[in-house]
Amino acid sequence: MISKLFKDMLQGKSVIREFAEYAQRRGSEIGYENVFDYSLGNPSVPAPEKFTQVMEDLLKNENPCALHGYSPTLGNNVFRKVVADSLKRRFGIAYGPEHIFPASGAAAALAHAFRCISKPGDEIIAFAPIFPEYQPYVNQTGAKLVLVPASIPDFQIDFAEFEKVISEKTAAVLINTPSNPSGILFSDDTLKKLADILNKKQKEYGHEIFIISDEPYREIIFDGKEIPYVAKFYDNTLSCYSFSKSLSLPGERIGYVAVNPSCKDAEYIVPMCGQVSRGIGHNCPASIIQLAVAKVIDMTSDLSVYEENMNLIYDKLVELGFEVPRPDGTFYIFPKALEDDAVAFCKKALKYDLILVPSDSFGCPGYFRMAYCIDTEKVKRSLIAFEKFVAAEYPNK
Amino acid sequence: MISKLFKDMLQGKSVIREFAEYAQRRGSEIGYENVFDYSLGNPSVPAPEKFTQVMEDLLKNENPCALHGYSPTLGNNVFRKVVADSLKRRFGIAYGPEHIFPASGAAAALAHAFRCISKPGDEIIAFAPIFPEYQPYVNQTGAKLVLVPASIPDFQIDFAEFEKVISEKTAAVLINTPSNPSGILFSDDTLKKLADILNKKQKEYGHEIFIISDEPYREIIFDGKEIPYVAKFYDNTLSCYSFSKSLSLPGERIGYVAVNPSCKDAEYIVPMCGQVSRGIGHNCPASIIQLAVAKVIDMTSDLSVYEENMNLIYDKLVELGFEVPRPDGTFYIFPKALEDDAVAFCKKALKYDLILVPSDSFGCPGYFRMAYCIDTEKVKRSLIAFEKFVAAEYPNK
Numbered sequence: 001m002i003s004k005l006f007k008d009m010l011q012g013k014s015v016i017r018e019f020a021e022y023a024q025r026r027g028s029e030i031g032y033e034n035v036f037d038y039s040l041g042n043p044s045v046p047a048p049e050k051f052t053q054v055m056e057d058l059l060k061n062e063n064p065c066a067l068h069g070y071s072p073t074l075g076n077n078v079f080r081k082v083v084a085d086s087l088k089r090r091f092g093i094a095y096g097p098e099h100i101f102p103a104s105g106a107a108a109a110l111a112h113a114f115r116c117i118s119k120p121g122d123e124i125i126a127f128a129p130i131f132p133e134y135q136p137y138v139n140q141t142g143a144k145l146v147l148v149p150a151s152i153p154d155f156q157i158d159f160a161e162f163e164k165v166i167s168e169k170t171a172a173v174l175i176n177t178p179s180n181p182s183g184i185l186f187s188d189d190t191l192k193k194l195a196d197i198l199n200k201k202q203k204e205y206g207h208e209i210f211i212i213s214d215e216p217y218r219e220i221i222f223d224g225k226e227i228p229y230v231a232k233f234y235d236n237t238l239s240c241y242s243f244s245k246s247l248s249l250p251g252e253r254i255g256y257v258a259v260n261p262s263c264k265d266a267e268y269i270v271p272m273c274g275q276v277s278r279g280i281g282h283n284c285p286a287s288i289i290q291l292a293v294a295k296v297i298d299m300t301s302d303l304s305v306y307e308e309n310m311n312l313i314y315d316k317l318v319e320l321g322f323e324v325p326r327p328d329g330t331f332y333i334f335p336k337a338l339e340d341d342a343v344a345f346c347k348k349a350l351k352y353d354l355i356l357v358p359s360d361s362f363g364c365p366g367y368f369r370m371a372y373c374i375d376t377e378k379v380k381r382s383l384i385a386f387e388k389f390v391a392a393e394y395p396n397k
Numbered sequence: 398m399i400s401k402l403f404k405d406m407l408q409g410k411s412v413i414r415e416f417a418e419y420a421q422r423r424g425s426e427i428g429y430e431n432v433f434d435y436s437l438g439n440p441s442v443p444a445p446e447k448f449t450q451v452m453e454d455l456l457k458n459e460n461p462c463a464l465h466g467y468s469p470t471l472g473n474n475v476f477r478k479v480v481a482d483s484l485k486r487r488f489g490i491a492y493g494p495e496h497i498f499p500a501s502g503a504a505a506a507l508a509h510a511f512r513c514i515s516k517p518g519d520e521i522i523a524f525a526p527i528f529p530e531y532q533p534y535v536n537q538t539g540a541k542l543v544l545v546p547a548s549i550p551d552f553q554i555d556f557a558e559f560e561k562v563i564s565e566k567t568a569a570v571l572i573n574t575p576s577n578p579s580g581i582l583f584s585d586d587t588l589k590k591l592a593d594i595l596n597k598k599q600k601e602y603g604h605e606i607f608i609i610s611d612e613p614y615r616e617i618i619f620d621g622k623e624i625p626y627v628a629k630f631y632d633n634t635l636s637c638y639s640f641s642k643s644l645s646l647p648g649e650r651i652g653y654v655a656v657n658p659s660c661k662d663a664e665y666i667v668p669m670c671g672q673v674s675r676g677i678g679h680n681c682p683a684s685i686i687q688l689a690v691a692k693v694i695d696m697t698s699d700l701s702v703y704e705e706n707m708n709l710i711y712d713k714l715v716e717l718g719f720e721v722p723r724p725d726g727t728f729y730i731f732p733k734a735l736e737d738d739a740v741a742f743c744k745k746a747l748k749y750d751l752i753l754v755p756s757d758s759f760g761c762p763g764y765f766r767m768a769y770c771i772d773t774e775k776v777k778r779s780l781i782a783f784e785k786f787v788a789a790e791y792p793n794k
Contacts, residue, residue: 281507
């Protein structure tokens with residue numbers, strides 16, 4: 001008999017997907033270039049040319065049996081060493097290859113991390129607003145995602161609310177800085193305070209509480225700010241990374257779990273990831289992709305377009321009277337809607353071919369998310385549509 | 398706190414891996430070319446040249462944002478259509494793209510299939526000897542793998558034993574034909590009889606019992622025999638395929654689940670796979686690999702070396718007095734050891750640098766597996782070692 005659990009999940013349609021599908025349908029009516037589609041976080045800049053070259057070289061020069069052969073159980077050793085060396089050089093933490101588990105993107109990295117440090121019945125705390133997929137990611141492990149309400153308007157952490165929900169059942173805290181959907185970075189002060197509380201609670205409860213740091217946007221930081229690195233603030237940190245955004249390779253599914261060497265039981269966690277893989281059917285990212293990414297480890301795509309787009313959108317939204325936290329990075333912005341019901345607001349925007357995603361499923365109602373990984377020329381045209389939208393629908397703003 | 402479940406699993410080391418690691422260590426002492434390593438099923442023939450060309454063309458001609466961009470949730474539509482058309486053309490079943498779920502290899506395909514058709518507490522029946530990884534694959538879903546003892550000497554199905562274990566709890570039957578480790582094909586008669594029993598039991602229990610058919614060796618068939626296709630025999634069949642062996646791409650992690658269109662609830666199962674993916678962190682095979690494989694869908698590597706190796710080994714083992722079922726396909730052979738304790742037998746073989754894997758973990762003690770995906774020249778040298786081994790250790794044979 002087919003599984004009731006997974007059949008029932010077919011009913012719960014993703015709001016992001018619904019708006020994205022509308023954008024596609026509308027595009028087939030009026031031309032997709034005329035749809036201001038801010039729904040999906042799909043990188044709009046190409047992978048570095050060097051990546052393409054490296055792939056071509058591998059295909060030309062490597063023995064196909066080795067190039068396309070099985071990776072070792074815990075991943076390609078060259079990739080693991082290159083990642084460890086890069087993190088060590090950049091962030092000053094003494095990673096070795098034994099602390100790196102290659103995973104097919106951040107989703108897979110998180111799937112392994114959750115299973116390594118929790119058991120069914122445990123709780124994993126996250127801070128609203130969140131990427132909605134965190135819910136199924138955690139729920140299918142048997143643990144429970146507990147959400148701390150958003151800290152408005154700074155989008156840091158509401159520590160009073162956090163202290164209400166942390167308990168003996170807390171296995172981990174899941175953070176995402178800079179954040180999808182807000183684009184906001186947790187400040188050093190926020191991370192220090194979080195670490196202090198967790199260190200205290202670990203002693204009180206007599207067990208570790210891990211930070212699982214979801215970092216796909218780590219390299220997309222604006223205004224010349226320092227690239228953040230959570231593991232510097234807290235020993236028991238598992239850093240989950242993806243090259244999807246930094247190298248514009250989301251379909252190639254490559255990332256990693258990096259286990260802080262100072263983490264409790266650090267030596268077990270990567271081998272445990274290998275055991276998790278057996279049950280969930282994950283066996284490393286594609287071999288050729290591991291080898292190619294290892295050769296461009298410290299490169300990124302030209303990410304400057306995201307900052308350019310952010311500035312255009314932020315300035316216009318402020319001018320139009322929106323309350324909007326200024327993003328520190330990512331390619332998202334998270335303004336407050338002009339009415340309490342963000343779904344109604346986003347539906348009205350559709351009349352102007354503006355595809356905005358209401359924030360309810362991000363755990364923070366009344367806002368909307370724009371993914372501005374689109375051409376700057378389109379951004380500029382969309383801002384004219386925004387002016388019309390606000391003037392016509394919210395004339396008193 | 399780290400997971401006790403996954404930490405404890407670190408103790409249960411794979412016997413195959415242990416022998417493979419010994420082969421590597423021994424290789425560094427005497428040169429790997431002198432170690433007759435029959436431990437691992439890693440293809441020894443290259444991917445077709447056409448595959449390399451296709452990859453190079455994609456890198457040269459495609460827009461990198463599209464080439465490396467996210468696949469749709471249920472996988473690349475071209476890949477899905479090409480697979481469906483190929484299966485339809487070859488096996489006469491009316492698959493459409495909606496019946497195909499791209500998965501990162503057979504392990505991922507099985508992980509999705511198990512979760513779609515069972516729930517914790519259910520039972521999944523398999524027939525010894527089995528690929529040992531079936532145990533963790535099934536156990537981590539919460540279902541239980543139930544093993545029917547081997548049917549000796551024909552390695553078909555012992556239906557009397559099967560009827561003892563099938564029950565209302567049976568969600569699926571997991572088969573693998575041709576089989577790792579035996580290389581034996583289930584005959585048409587076996588599959589018909591299995592289907593008859595399942596059809597009868599479905600009625601009796603009032604729920605479906607699926608066949609999950611693990612088919613990574615489907616294209617490696619000897620003696621000009623017909624390529625087998627299990628779904629032709631039974632409607633409620635999920636076919637789990639991998640291109641690892643047919644195209645020699647095991648590290649690139651690409652395969653699929655094909656849902657028989659006549660299967661109960663066929664329209665739900667692929668979308669349900671998409672829901673399973675969210676929780677286990679699987680998001681399609683690498684984009685470029687899906688696109689490339691779609692262009693070589695009906696090709697295989699030159700697989701003839703496996704048949705050549707099988708004939709050499711089979712003839713010599715028979716000559717030396719082994720009881721050995723003649724493989725119909727795969728690159729495995731599964732002879733009976735020359736003493737009851739297959740572990741002791743395989744340890745003695747190490748003295749002759751013969752790396753054979755004892756069968757205990759395959760659920761069928763007293764045998765050993767040889768993976769003859771190695772150079773034919775090395776096979777020939779190994780047979781001389783085999784002669785010495787048997788003459789010295791089992792002089793009365």
